[in-house]
Amino acid sequence: MSEDEKLVKEITPKTEDFSRWYTDVVRKAELADYSPVKGCMIIRPYGFALWENMRDALDRMIKDTGHVNAYFPMFIPESYLKKEAEHVEGFAPEVAWITHGGDKELEERLAVRPTSEAIICSMYAKWISSWRDLPVLINQWANIVRWEKVTRLFLRTMEFLWQEGHTVHETAEEAQEETLKILDMYEDFAVNTLAIPVVKGFKSDKEKFAGGVRTYAIEAMMWDGKSLQAGTSHNLGQNFAKAFNIRYEDRNQKLQYGWSTSWGVSTRLVGAVIMTHGDDNGLVLPPKIAPFQVVIVPITSGKNPQKVLAEANKLKDRLVKNGIRVKLDDRDEYTPGWKYSEWEMRGVPLRLEIGPRDIEKGSVVLVERPDRKKNFVKMENIEAEVQKLLDSIQSAILERATKMRDEKTVEAENWEQFKKIMAEKRGFIKAYWDGTRETEDKIKEETKATIRVIVDENSKGKCIYTGKETNLYAYFAQAY
Amino acid sequence: MSEDEKLVKEITPKTEDFSRWYTDVVRKAELADYSPVKGCMIIRPYGFALWENMRDALDRMIKDTGHVNAYFPMFIPESYLKKEAEHVEGFAPEVAWITHGGDKELEERLAVRPTSEAIICSMYAKWISSWRDLPVLINQWANIVRWEKVTRLFLRTMEFLWQEGHTVHETAEEAQEETLKILDMYEDFAVNTLAIPVVKGFKSDKEKFAGGVRTYAIEAMMWDGKSLQAGTSHNLGQNFAKAFNIRYEDRNQKLQYGWSTSWGVSTRLVGAVIMTHGDDNGLVLPPKIAPFQVVIVPITSGKNPQKVLAEANKLKDRLVKNGIRVKLDDRDEYTPGWKYSEWEMRGVPLRLEIGPRDIEKGSVVLVERPDRKKNFVKMENIEAEVQKLLDSIQSAILERATKMRDEKTVEAENWEQFKKIMAEKRGFIKAYWDGTRETEDKIKEETKATIRVIVDENSKGKCIYTGKETNLYAYFAQAY
16 A cells, blocks of 8 residues: 555545544544543644634624724623523533632632633723714634533534624614624635625524523534534624613613623634535645645656755745745655655645656646645746636635535425425535424424524425424524 | 923823833723733733734744744643653743633643743654654744732733743754844843843853743843843753653664753733833834834914824825824824824824914925934935935934943943942942852842843853852843
8 A cells, every 4th residue: 555545545435424533534634632531632733723813814804894803801700600591591501610819719619711701891891881882893813612522623622712892872773783793704614715605694592692682593504414513693782781781872861771792703614614514535625725835846866966955945935925825845864655655645726746757847746635636837827827816716716616505405305305305415404493392392392403594584385393384484504 | 290291290200200201101092901810911913913013023023934833722731740750840830720621620731831841842752753853943923921929010910921942952052052042032022123232141040941941031121220141042851841750762773862942922022022122202113113113293283284184194005105104193183293102102103283374385394203303305305215214213222222222231340339339320240259059148138139141151250249269250230
C-alpha cells in the first residue's frame, strides 16, 4: 500500500459511517483534538486559522451594521442569573459553578456565563438613562460554558467560542427590526462567506431562547440529512429590561422600559462547514475562509530542483502580494503524491503543481480541490487566474450544497409519508403544524424530527399530524 | 461654570492625586467600568476598540515571527496543575475553582486557568514525538482568572485578557533564543506602537515565573515614578517537559525532553498607555492605536450649517478612504466647545475644526491633542497633512515619555541616597545588588522598592545595601 493510499484510508468513507467520517476528518486534518477535561476541545492551529477567518469576516459585518465590540466578565453572580425566571430555569442545569477563590469559599456562587444577558443587562441598567442613549448596539466575542452531557468536536462542546450581540432600543418595532436585520446578516454570512445555504424562520415556543419572546434562526442541511442550527437572533421584548430595570426617559420625559435583542453564532459553524462541503478525501474549504487558499507543491525530484524551488518561491511571493493566502510545501521528506493527498485532506481549494517541464513551458498546473479539475495556466497571468479559480470554486461549492439541500427538502403529503421519509432519507420536510406542544412532542417521539423553523405564519393548511386547520407552515428535521 | 470647564473639572488633577486621576480618566473616558462581580471589570466599547488595535498590531508581529494561534480549554483538572510543584505552589492561592456542573458535584475540581502551561503542555506531550515536530510555536488570546485581593481597573483585575505564547524547542540554545526574541518583540511593540519606552532585563529568582528557569521582562516608568511590568518572557528549561513528559526522538534516534518557553502581555498594557501619556485634560492616545485618530467637529452655529456638515462629511470620507480612523461628531445637542473638551478627554490625537469661514478659505484647523498646537491646513492636502501630523504626534509622545523616564532614572551612590530618592521622587534607581534574597527583602522592607530587572550580570561593583562585591546590576523601583 502506497503512502498516498494509506493517508486516505485513514478516513472512514462518508457513506459507511458519517459520524466517524466527521471525527476522522476533524482529527486527521488537525482542526481539533480532545482535551483532558471531558467535553472540552482544543482548537488546533489549522482549525483556529479557519475560525479566525470566519470571525474576522463576521466581525466586519457586525461593525458595518453599526455595532461595537466590548468585553464583559465571564462570571455572573447566582442572584443575577435568577432575576429572569424563565432564563435561569432554562440555563441552570447546564451551568458550571465557581464556589472557591484560592482557599476561600465564596459567599455567593458564581456562574461561568452560559450566555451573558444577565451580566450585560445589569450594566445597561446603569448606563442607559435617556432615549439619547439608545440604541445600544454592543457585541462581544467570548468563551461560553454549558455543561453538556453528550459532546462532539465543534458541534457541541462544554466550552465554545462565540459572538453575542446585545442591543437595547426605544420601541418594540426597532427591536424587531434589529432581530430580523441580524438574521439576514447571518444568512448573508452563511451563504456568501461559508457557502452554506440556509433556511430561515422562527422557533416554536418549546425551542425558543429561555426568557425571550421570539427566537429566529438559520438552519443548514448537512450531508447526512440532519439539520444544524447555525445562528439565532432573539427578540427579548421587555422581559430582560423589566427583570434588570433597564429604563430610559423617553422623548416626552416619561420613564419607559427598553426593548432588547440578543443574537449569536459559535464555533459550531466550523462543524457546519465540514459537514456541508467535505467528501471521502477529507475537507473541502470555501476559498473565502480557507487558512491556505493555494498550496504550492514543487516537483523537485527531476533535474535542477533548486531552480524549481526558486520559481515556486517567486510565484508564492506574487500571490501573497495580491492578498492570497499561500502555503509552499517544500518539505524534503515527503513525495509530491503524499503532499497532494495531505492537502486535499486538509481541504485547500487550489493546488499549484510546478516542475522543470512546467517552467520550460512557462506554465503551471492548478488543480481544484472539489472535483480535481486540472487547469493549465500561464505563469504570467497567475494572480488573475488564481483569483478567478478561487471565486469559481466558492460559487461551485455553494451551488453543490444548495442542490444537495434542495434534494433533501420535500413536502410531506400525509403523516405516513412523513414518517417514512424521516426513517429513510431524512432531510427537511415542509409541513403544516397545528401550533400545539402536544403535536410537536408526538412528532418528535415518533420520528425524532423537530420543528427547525416556522417559515410562514399567515398561510392556511392542515396539520400533518392532527389534520387540524392551521396557519403555521414549518420545516421539520432531525437535528444536531 | 461653563459646560467645558465642568467636564474637565470632573477629572482630579494628576498632581493632586494620581490614583484618583487614573480612575477618573478610565471612567469618564468610558474605557472601563466596575462590574457586579468584585474585582472584575467591564471593558467598554471605547476601551475595547483601543485594546483591539493593540491586539491586532501585536498579533501581526506574533504571526510574522512564525507563530500560529490556537485555543485551549480554560478549565484545568487540579491534578494537572499539580504536576509541576513550584508552579502549583505559585498559582494555587489565586485559583478560582469549579466544583459543580449543573446540580452535580464534580469528581475532580477544575481550575479556571491562571495561565495555561499545564493544559497546553499535556497536549504537547501528545502531539510531539520527533525532532521533525519541533519547534512548536503556538500562541493563544484568552481570558485569565487570578483571585486578586486588591484590584484596579486594567492594572490588576480578577479576570483579564491576554495573549500567551507556548513554545517547545530541540535545544536549550533555541529556547533561550526564542525567549529573547520575544522580549525584543515586546520592546518593539511597546516603543513603536504604544510609544512607551521600556527597560528590559531579567527577574530575580523571587520574582520569576513559578516553575520557570528565568523570567525576562520589560518595565515601563509611569508618570508617578512607579514602574509597571509590561510584558514577560519565560525560559522554562526542561521543567515543564519533565513534569508533563514532553519527549521527542532526536536526530540520533534518542529520546530527549523538549525545552520550552512561555510569554505574555495583557490588558494591563491599556493602563500603561493611560498612565504614560495622559494629562490633566484626560487621555492622550498614541495615533497608532487610538480608536479614532481624528475627530471632526463641524461649527454649525453660523450660516449655512448644512454646507458645513456636507463638507465635513466629504473630508471624513476622504480620510477614511486613506485608512484613517475618523469620528465625525455631528450631534446637535452639544456646543463645539463641549465637544473639544470631550474628545480631548478621550485622547483623540487630532481634532479637525471646520466652519463656514474655513470653507471659504479652503482650509481647516487641525489641533494636536498633546500640546493643543494649531495647524492651518489646505483642504486639498488633507490626507497627507493628517498622516504627517499623526506620525509626528506618535514620535512626539514617545520622545516626551522617554524624557520623563530618563529624568526619573538615577544611579544611587549609597544606601542613604537610595532611601531618600525612593521616599521622595521615586523612579528607577540603578544599583548593584549582591544577589541574595535577604538583601532583596530588606530593600523592599525599607523602601517598598523591588528589583524590576537585572540588566547586567557580568559587571563589577558593590551592592548598594551590603557593600559586597557583585556582578549584578539592576533597576530598582516601586511597582504597580
